[in-house]
Amino acid sequence: MAGKPKPMSQIKQLIILNKQGKGTKTIARMLGMSKNTVKAYLVKLEKLLGQTGTNLTIDDLLALEEPEIHSRFHPGNPSYKDPRYDHFKMRLEYFRKELKRTGVTRTLLWEEYRQSHPDGYSYSQFCHHLDQHDLARSKPTMVLAHPPGEKLYIDFAGKTIDYIDRETGEVISCQFFVACLPCSDYAFAMAVPSQRIADFLHALACCLEHLGGVPSLLVPDNLKSAVDKADKYEPDINRALEDFANHYGTAVLPARARRPQDKALVENQVKVLYSRVYAKLRNMQFFDLYALNQAIKMRIRAHNQTRMQRRPYCREEKFLADEKPLLGKLPEDRFELRYHALLTVAKNNHVYLARDKQYYSVPYTLIGKKVKAVYTRSMFYVYHEGKKVAVHARSTKGGYSTVEDHLCSQHRHYRDRSPEYYRELARKKSEVLYRYVSLLFEQNRYPEQLYRTCDGLLALSRKSDPDTFDRACKIAMDHQVYSYGFIRNVLENNMAHEQPDITQKALPKHDNVRGKEYYDQQKLQF
Structure with a gap:
């Protein structure tokens, strides 16, 4: 027996x-x-x-x-009938608390236990009773029912996966994104550079495109890219993830903090993929992220097509039969990550985005007010009191992006200045002023230095008699003087009607003229 x-x-x-x-x-x-x-x-x-x-x-x-x-x-021999159990039972709670302290191990506690009780349990029996105590204290778990197409569990693996930089030879460690549909256990995985929000949402978008539809709920872990503040009852969902969910017509339900059993399927999926992806790629080298993801894609396809234990089908067959028809429709456009900022309109009716070191114009009537900026990788939008007031193509060069209609009339005039702009204004006044302004810009000076001169001339033309002003311009052109001050002096001194005769007269003929022979001689003769 x-x-x-x-x-x-x-x-x-x-x-x-x-x-x-x-x-x-x-x-x-x-x-x-x-x-x-x-x-x-x-x-x-x-x-x-x-x-x-x-x-x-x-x-x-x-x-x-x-x-x-x-x-x-076979009733057995219960341990609680052993006299040693009474002494051990009295110290169970002490052992449990001590094991939570740094550096305290079961071996250390057993050695102390045998010193105080030399006839006590051996190390194996000591550990057995500790395990039985922990098992008795554990709470029962519930089997969760997963309707098809309802949830998508999302997580990152604890271990990274690598590729080699072709140029530098550096080993680049990547994060391993994993998602699965719990009803069919259909899996998706890919490598991304980091767990930052942009990489996380890119991987999630690729996952939904691979599935060909959208589930009713996204169930991420409490990673920072998904949840701003982890809470058991009301976690603060990342604003970008909310925008993503709104774009795809789904909702976000983060798993409870420190409750891995809430997403046991994806946790188990990670363990399986360690052997079906990591292990099978361990002796292969990749030189860019694209090649690494192509290899991962092949291993994931094989994983989904492998017959499941105790099931007459594979994950892919279950997914195609039961889940894919129930997924929501994908939107026409792929999600673009949106960033939000609260900005103040400066006196030059521009807002400054420090991230790009770029200024973007808004209507001048909003100077000094707070506006909300929403920008993507390619566009920059400005809202005030719920209304869109400005749209710009996003620029990261550092500078100004200005829409002319946003400027007031004075600023618009100042911005539109150019030699051709002033020529056209002069032409509208008179042909004489047009010729004078054209000659003004032919000088060897920067055009910007002459803009104020043109403004002054136009101001004088508005205040003066047209004929008098034209005469003053002719006098200036005859003397080849191109100056606002000269025209003003002619007008103020009433010199426009007293134009002197400045035609050059030929010199009288006389004998006191030295020819070229005089200058060619080597020695001067007087």
């Missing part, structure tokens, strides 16, 4: 043969047991039938199910 207990079906056969009056040797021969084993079971049978107060008969024993009859013949 010290060996392995016999099956209860054989014990029932033993009881039946004994009831029929067969001897010990006959029973042993017929059942293939030793005589001592048969004798031991017959002794136990007599004790069971002879117990007072039970009124148990052979027929009653034969009517019992196998587990019940097994407990009658």
Whole structure:
């Protein structure tokens, strides 16, 4: 009886043969047991039938199910009957608290336990009773039902996956994104540079495109890219993830903090992919992220097409049959990550985005007011009191992005200045002023230095008589003087109608003229 207990079906056969009056040797021969084993079971049978107060008969024993009859013949030796257990039980709570302290191990506690109680349990029994205590304290778990197409569990693996930079030879560690649909256990995985929000949402968008639809709920872990503040009851979901969910028409339900059993399927999926992806790629080298993800994609396809244990189908067959038809429709455009900022409109009616070191114009009527900026990788939007007031193509060059309609009339005039702009204004006044302004810009000076001169000339033309002003311009052109001050002096001194005759007269003929021979001589002769 010290060996392995016999099956209860054989014990029932033993009881039946004994009831029929067969001897010990006959029973042993017929059942293939030793005589001592048969004798031991017959002794136990007599004790069971002879117990007072039970009124148990052979027929009653034969009517019992196998587990019940097994407990009658093999009641075991409960540890709580051992005198050592009383001393151990009194210190169980102390052991449990001490194990939570830094550096305290079971071996250390057992050594201290044996010093105070030399006849106590061995190390294996000590650990066994600690495990039994932890098991008794553990809470029961519930089997969760997962309707098809309802949830998508999301997580990052604890271990990174690597590729080699082709140019530098540096080993680049990447994060391993994993997602699965719990009903079919259909998996998706890819490598991304980091767990930052942009990489996380890019991987999530790729996952939904791979699935060909959108589930009703996204269930991420409490990683920072998804949840700003982890809370058991009301976690603060990252604003970018909310925008992502709104774009795809789904909702976000983060798993409870420090409750990995809430997403046990994706946790188990990570463990499986360690052997089906990590292990199979361990001896391969990749030189860019694209090649690494292509290899991962092949291993994930093989994983989804592998027949599941205790199931007559694979994950992909279950997904295509039950889940994919129930997924929501993908939007036409892929999600672009949106950033939000609260900015103040400066006096130059521009807002400054420090991230890009770029200024963006808004209507000048909003100077000094707070506006909300929403920008993506390619566009920059400005809102005030719920209305869109400005749209710009996003620029990261550092500078100004200005829409002319946002400027006031003075600023618009200042911004539109150019030589051609002033020529056109002068042409509208008179042909003489147009010629004078054209000659003004032909000087060897920067055009920006002449803009104020043109503004002054136009101001004088508005205040003066047109004919008088044209005469003043002609005088200036005759003297080849291109200056606002000269025109103003002519007008103020009424010199426009007193134009002097400045035609050059030829010199009179006389004999006192030196020819070229005079200057060619080597030695001057007087």
